[in-house]
Amino acid sequence: MKIPVMLYVAITTLLLVIITIAVNLNTPLNWIFYLTCIGQMFVVIMVYKVLKDNYTTNKSFEDYYEDHPIREYDNYLKT
Template identity: 65%
Template sequence: MKVPAMVYVAITTLLLVTVTIMSAMNFPFNWVFYTTVIGQVFVVIMVYKVLTDNYQTEKTFDHMYEDRPVNPKDLGSLPEKRDQF
């Protein structure tokens, strides 16, 4: 069974947030230290899994960013910001 790359991202994030909470609550040093070491190992695993994931998309850099999607054919009609000054 293949585990999606985002599962590794979620596990690593939760683990490192746990380290932050544990250090703020004055947990014993050995707990915080070993959790940090495990978190660093998970960061390396996460980066490897994300970079080797077989993710494909139809979008290109011509589509700009996800927060402001633009069709490639509409790029010529975008107003230039320097004309506003």
């Protein structure tokens, strides 16, 4: 079973947010240390999975941004 790449991103983000909350709740230092080490491993795994993902798109740099097409930007500059 292939795990979606965005699940790695979500787990890593959730873990790092939990670390931030734990620090603010004065969690013992050894828990924070272990969670931080695990978080760093998850970041490395996440980056590897994102970069190795077989993702293709039909977009190119000529397409600019989807929510602000380049034609609208050109019209804005002319005014």
